[in-house]
Amino acid sequence: MRLKDCHNYHDFRQLAKRRLPGPIFNYIDGGADDEVTQQRNSDAFAACDLVPNVLRGVKDIDLSVTVMGQKLAMPLYCSPTALQRLFHHQGERAVAAAAAKHGTMFGVSSLGTVSLEELRKKHDTPQVYQFYFHKDRGLNSAMMQRAKEAGVEVMMLTVDSITGGNRERDLRTGFSIPFKLTLGGIMQFAIKPMWGINYVTHESFSLPQLDEHIDMDGGAMSIGRYFSEMLDPAMNWDDVAKMVQEWDGQFCLKGIMSVEDAKKAVEIGCTGIILSNHGGRQLDGSRAPFDQLKEIVDAVGDKIDVIMDSGIQRGSHVVKALALGAKAVGGGRCYLYPLAAAGQPGVERALSLMKAEIQRDMMLMGCQSVSDLHEGMLRFR
Template sequence: AIPFRLNLAGMAQFALKPAWAINYFTHEGFELPQLDEHVDMGGGTMSISRYFTEMLDPSMTWDDVAEMVKLWSGPFCLKGVMSVEDAKRAVDIGCSGIVLSNHGGRQLDGSRAAFDQLAEVVDAVGDRIDVIMDGGVQRGTHVLKALSLGAKAVGVGRYYLFPLAAAGQPGVERALEQMRVEIERGMKLMGCSSIEQLSRNNLRFR
């Protein structure tokens, strides 16, 4: 009886919002083309979850990464670094950049945020490799804080994915413009006219 009541509730929502029903039946279904060769989408979300769990290969070593760097023979940025020790290894094998990221914290609940690791990693290897921070960036002041700590750039994921899902390309363009405005306004309020003027003197930690 419970599934039936839930279905009735869903049907009521469609009835109250006819535009939703029209969009549902007239637009193409949800797809992840990049996963078509790896995931049976007919299996639902559990198949996608199983794929991302199984793709974490415990047999992979630093030697494998070093071989990739060698074969690529160009700028190589390694994502997922979360410690000074790993950052130093990335330098040793010839990476030109690293991305501090805990992948949104979804795979290891309770892990430190990339921002918490940023200063110590920059102090250890920032003069030898480009350090990029990824994760949790939702506003212009987040970007300014990361750059002030020594990051060369920041990465955003959900920041553009949510507006993309809600409004397509116009949504992403609006979000990026909002980010630009926030960064510019923040720098003006800080008295900075260029990125080079951002430093740790701009920050205070409690």
């Protein structure tokens, strides 16, 4: 199987599985506990049917959207994800370049493996900086100041990760940063030698957003300990309100799932919220974002930009979310598998295929622009 044989999300996943050592593939692929929520995230779309209109004269399709003040050429953007150079040596560089080629937004994580400054200088497409709330308030301010100086347009605070999810696949393989692999995990690396060759022949692994603040040498701090020791589970709405004021720009909260929290985000001055359950990687048994989208749009959609991620595998998923009132849709695994499979060409192909699917689906729905989509075009079983 080669890149040209990949035609959808599942094909990219299979190619990534062939190329990655098991512990790393399972880190991308896995969710929390029984992975019920992870499965539901995609299944939720199957319970919703599209009702197309015909004879609408839809020769030219406009996929552009404006979200949190950013003009995107397509309504799907690359959500920020951690550790990308573990999946492919190009990491965030590949994702940023592919997003720029398609005129869409991309995110850089505070657990990213390329510096936000490097990516900001190289690409002028909108950039999101995703970060976590630390016990050290000075560190929070320093990270926001650094993003401001780099020219980042949108700050994204993840609010559903005050502790790490129970990802049992990682426990079985010993996946952590630095690696503490089980014997079975070590064997998985031995049978995929090309990954190891690429890993040791390119620049050494680092977390440039956090290097100044965390000693990663000698196994001093694993990602798990970062979550348990440095992040502040006592974070509350007053803390976040101060950060929103301090940033004084486009600020969104990622991980909102309830109407009550969506209303609070409006009250403290956020410009966007992202309905997300972290791809099913945090609280297993939580509701799927698509299942929550309508009630949250109905409650706050006229006051704040509502975005959603988690479970996006098809262009039709994007169309359904837009019809329910999402301003844009984020994807994580839908570009991580292609990244792992083939680097920048993989991400470019994945975004091209998704764009073609969205365009085709819009045409078949009788919609010339995203604004033509509306809830009346959907029926729930």
